[in-house]
Amino acid sequence: MSSARNETRMAVRSCSAFVTAAAVAVLLVTVAPVVAHHSAAAAYDESKRVDTQGTVTRVLLKNPHSWVFLAATDEKGQKVEWLIEMAAAASIGWTPATLPIGTVVKVGGHPSRAPGSHGMTAARFTRLDGTPIGRGQ
Amino acid sequence: MKSTKRRLARMQAAGVLLCAAALMATSGDPLPRLRAQTAQTAPAPQTTAPMPNLSGVWDGTGRAHPINSETIPWARTMAVGRTLPDGTKADATYVSNFPVLNERGLAFQKIFDEPLSPKYDCQPATPPAIEFDPYYMEIVQWPDRVLLRYEKDDQLRTVWLDGREPKVSDYGIQGLSVGRYDGNALIVTSTHFVFDITGFDDYNGIPSSPQKKVTERYWRDGEQLKATVTVEDPMFLRQPASYTMRWLPAAAGYKLKPFDCDPETARMSVQFIPAKYK
Numbered sequence: 169m170s171s172a173r174n175e176t177r178m179a180v181r182s183c184s185a186f187v188t189a190a191a192v193a194v195l196l197v198t199v200a201p202v203v204a205h206h207s208a209a210a211a212y213d214e215s216k217r218v219d220t221q222g223t224v225t226r227v228l229l230k231n232p233h234s235w236v237f238l239a240a241t242d243e244k245g246q247k248v249e250w251l252i253e254m255a256a257a258a259s260i261g262w263t264p265a266t267l268p269i270g271t272v273v274k275v276g277g278h279p280s281r282a283p284g285s286h287g288m289t290a291a292r293f294t295r296l297d298g299t300p301i302g303r304g305q
Numbered sequence: 306m307k308s309t310k311r312r313l314a315r316m317q318a319a320g321v322l323l324c325a326a327a328l329m330a331t332s333g334d335p336l337p338r339l340r341a342q343t344a345q346t347a348p349a350p351q352t353t354a355p356m357p358n359l360s361g362v363w364d365g366t367g368r369a370h371p372i373n374s375e376t377i378p379w380a381r382t383m384a385v386g387r388t389l390p391d392g393t394k395a396d397a398t399y400v401s402n403f404p405v406l407n408e409r410g411l412a413f414q415k416i417f418d419e420p421l422s423p424k425y426d427c428q429p430a431t432p433p434a435i436e437f438d439p440y441y442m443e444i445v446q447w448p449d450r451v452l453l454r455y456e457k458d459d460q461l462r463t464v465w466l467d468g469r470e471p472k473v474s475d476y477g478i479q480g481l482s483v484g485r486y487d488g489n490a491l492i493v494t495s496t497h498f499v500f501d502i503t504g505f506d507d508y509n510g511i512p513s514s515p516q517k518k519v520t521e522r523y524w525r526d527g528e529q530l531k532a533t534v535t536v537e538d539p540m541f542l543r544q545p546a547s548y549t550m551r552w553l554p555a556a557a558g559y560k561l562k563p564f565d566c567d568p569e570t571a572r573m574s575v576q577f578i579p580a581k582y583k
């Protein structure tokens with residue numbers, strides 16, 4: 169009896185592992201193209217990373233690119249506006265409810281190249297408690 | 306002991322198999338379907354020669370081939386094992402397909418300034434770039450024409466099969482396309498393009514002129530759609546350049562989505578590109 173229960177438990181565990189693997193595989197094949205409209209390297213330094221925190225003030229889910237505007241404070245205490253470039257609306261998989269205006273978020277990605285600018289791409293958004301938002305780009 | 310291990314292994318395998326079967330039965334379509342959708346309206350061809358069936362919605366996203374970039378689909382070198390535009394893997398015999406530019410082409414490339422690219426103002430992509438943009442595409446075959454509908458930039462190219470010759474009034478951003486069937490393939494020849502500062506490739510700043518001639522050969526390779534795209538443009542190229550790519554069948558029921566290019570968001574990243582000229 170106990171042996172049969174163990175065998176059933178084993179089959180269920182194998183099934184869970186399979187479902188997890190299948191979910192990961194499906195996620196991998198549905199990941200959106202990052203930047204297919206223009207060269208990311210021209211506008212962003214993909215060898216660097218920048219992190220910031222701020223409040224979402226505007227979200228544009230558009231083609232060829234979606235954008236998130238973030239009100240933040242720089243290291244000198246000055247107010248700055250970050251413009252975060254995302255994938256095309258067709259492939260990002262976000263809705264207006266994904267990142268409501270007024271949400272306070274942490275975001276990290278590649279910084280823009282132009283001196284003094286506050287742009288970012290390949291961004292990952294998380295809530296202050298570290299919970300991921302959307303799937304980034 | 307050995308017998309117990311064998312039994313446990315059998316139970317694990319049974320769990321995976323039963324689970325996979327249950328997933329397939331409940332989801333209906335757990336994996337992308339390996340067949341193209343039937344064209345919405347495809348009147349029977351009136352020609353006597355058999356016409357290859359290329360109709361359907363085709364997936365040209367990153368699932369089908371690598372995303373376009375400075376080194377895709379035009380590449381001087383390719384690491385062994387890297388996926389090529391046609392879905393196969395590069396080996397040690399890979400030969401550069403990067404265009405050989407003449408002096409004029411090199412000069413244009415040198416002075417090219419990224420913000421000049423008209424894509425930042427929503428000017429649509431054109432051959433030989435639009436085919437490779439990572440979006441869906443639909444082919445509709447009618448007796449006298451083939452319609453190539455692109456999700457990218459909401460573009461429609463009409464390939465005329467009625468033997469017409471291009472006229473002066475046919476100059477346009479997508480040029481004028483005529484075609485014919487050749488065995489199992491559709492051959493498309495496009496000319497009468499207007500000058501386009503990124504009309505060959507917008508990642509490498511290579512223009513195209515009204516002398517641009519694009520020849521495309523489309524054929525089915527099993528469930529895949531493949532095409533070889535060849536470009537001639539004596540204004541900028543020393544010799545023709547070509548790549549071969551593939552599409553996969555779109556998932557059942559997929560319909561092309563409107564692109565509705567937004568000029569504000571299209572140009573927004575230009576402010577992050579350091580100025581090349583004062």
